[in-house]
Amino acid sequence: MTTASDSTVRDPDVLRADMVRALRDQDGITSEPVAAAFAAVPRHRFAPDAPLELAYDLHRTVPVKKDEHGLDISVMSAAHLQAVMLEQADIEPGMRVLEIGSGGYNAALIQELVGGDGAVTTVDIDRDIIDRARLCLDDAGYGQVKTVLADGETGVPDGAPYDRIIVTAAAWVIPTSWISGLTAKGRLVVPLTMCGTTRSIAFDRDDDGLISRSYGLARFVPMQGEGAAEERKAMLRDGVALQTDDVRVPLNAQALNHALDTPRLERWSGAAYELPDELELYLTLNLSSAARLHADKDAVEHGLVEASALYGVPALVSEDSIAYRTRRENEDTGGFESGVIAHGPQAEALAEEYVHVLRRWAQDHRRRGAATFRYLPGAAPTPLPRDAVRRRHGIVTVAWN
Ligand SMILES: C[S@@+](CC[C@H](N)C(=O)[O-])C[C@H]1O[C@@H](n2cnc3c(N)ncnc32)[C@H](O)[C@@H]1O
Structure with missing residues (x-):
């Protein structure tokens, strides 16, 4: 458990301050704006049924919905992973941001980062989840975040282009709508699954495709809908x-x-x-x-x-x-x-x-960050180059430095 050292302390404000300190110590949070966002948003209000200690744990997810086999299909993501991805996204005040995969909490953090001049849209494929996110956002004072019920595969054209698109379900494909939905200097942060292993990759636009700026280990519930994995x-x-x-x-x-x-x-x-x-x-x-x-x-x-x-x-x-x-x-x-x-x-x-x-x-x-990923939309060449991973709408290539 990585929350307050005194387990009798159950004040959410104390737990939140401890969480922010620990996220800094563990290199989840590396910038002041992200620290301020985590300090501002009452995380427990987005997990009203969970014990406070779980809601404020750095590395554990909070279950939200399971499928018929008991497997998670929606969770509140672990705070550490959310911090890492928000740092990767490098969100600035005034930006327009689309989050794919909702819960409310991460969208509220993003709202703090973009401020009053920015705009946040969060989309989920599941009506229960989007309704729940709406309630939590309103309850916590983030009524300005727009919630949309749809398959994120198509992006949310109403609101595009976005400065940032942040995907919070493990993606197997990168649909063209995510690239065309970005501004010219836009960034996509996506947990991309390759052969059963997932990395959160920050991609910038590069000609018609994408080039990675950073990546890190990530674990997410799988993407549903059109973009579900062909495993x-x-x-x-x-x-x-x-x-x-x-x-x-x-x-x-x-x-x-x-x-x-x-x-x-x-x-x-x-x-x-x-x-x-x-x-x-x-x-x-x-x-x-x-x-x-x-x-x-x-x-x-x-x-x-x-x-x-x-x-x-x-x-x-x-x-x-x-x-x-x-x-x-x-x-x-x-x-x-x-x-x-x-x-x-x-x-x-x-x-x-x-x-x-x-x-x-x-x-x-043998070092951190040795790989650079490129995503090239369009038909895959045949034969597929050795360093390329085929996807439904394009290929991922990887260069090792
Ligand atoms: C890890 S949860 C999202 C966590 C959330 N961002 C938070 O604030 O903690 C992943 C969500 O992705 C959603 N999802 C899965 N496939 C999707 C799709 N194709 N389009 C939109 N949402 C999808 C699931 O319903 C689930 O609620």
């Missing part, structure tokens, strides 16, 4: 699954399940295991045939799959073989060394490629 999943066995959005990756559940029963091959890279989120992004985008391997606690405790797969790990897959990252303590240098576990007839070849990619990252790209 493929394969259940290898109870508690072990693979997912990918790359049509070129073979997902032969039966053969890969069989591979898991064959003896494991272990290879060590000699490279330090550091900056896990940056390494994960590099692996996801540079393995020649990448999927994401997920395993539950049982599968890990039975020794079938390494613990690295508990929260999902980039895997290299072929028709009948699989390799994925693991780590071990490095007794000589301290910290960890990254390595590979591989199974199946092609285990040797897959492990070799995987280790090569681990070493290349460690030698050439």
Whole structure:
């Protein structure tokens, strides 16, 4: 828990001041305007049913609505992530801002940032959510924020062009309306999902497309509607699954399940295991045939799959073989060394490629912010370049510095 140290203090103003201090300490808030916005908006008024400590926790989301399987489809996002994205957005007084995915709180923060001369529109696909957001915004004194019920895929043309568009659901596509809906110097901040891993990317307009200025790890509920992800999943066995959005990756559940029963091959890279989120992004985008391997606690405790797969790990897959990252303590240098576990007839070849990619990252790209993303709308070239990720309306390319 990252709220007031004295748990008997339940005054929301005290909890909010503590939250702002902690967000600064943890580099969520890095500017005065964002600090002032977080200090001004009564976060608990947008989570009236949640315990105050949860509402003011830095890293936990507040559940708002679940689907029929009990999975979150709407939450109040964690304060730390909201702060990071607002810093990425670099909002100035007087701007016009569109938020896609509502709840009310983030829109109120944005209203504080744009001030009386600016305009904020927030759109949600779900009537329950937009009605709830409207009530909370009015209750907290943000009646000027405009709420719209629609699929954010089409943007909100009435109000465009926007200086900023901030997306708060995990997006798989970047619809053309988000680009055309921006001013020439406009910025789009979007949690973009690539092969099961999501990064909040701040894109500026660049000719007909977009170029990234910053990115960071993000976790969001999935986008619904027209832009919902085209992901493929394969259940290898109870508690072990693979997912990918790359049509070129073979997902032969039966053969890969069989591979898991064959003896494991272990290879060590000699490279330090550091900056896990940056390494994960590099692996996801540079393995020649990448999927994401997920395993539950049982599968890990039975020794079938390494613990690295508990929260999902980039895997290299072929028709009948699989390799994925693991780590071990490095007794000589301290910290960890990254390595590979591989199974199946092609285990040797897959492990070799995987280790090569681990070493290349460690030698050439081991730092924060090494990737620059470009989004190019329009038909994807064939064959698709190696560094490109295909999307419904265009391609994402990634350059590593
Ligand atoms: C994480 S919540 C938004 C949190 C909110 N911005 C806040 O202030 O904390 C994500 C929201 O995106 C909405 N959503 C999902 N797909 C959408 C779409 N295609 N268009 C608009 N909203 C969408 C969901 O209904 C959900 O309420």
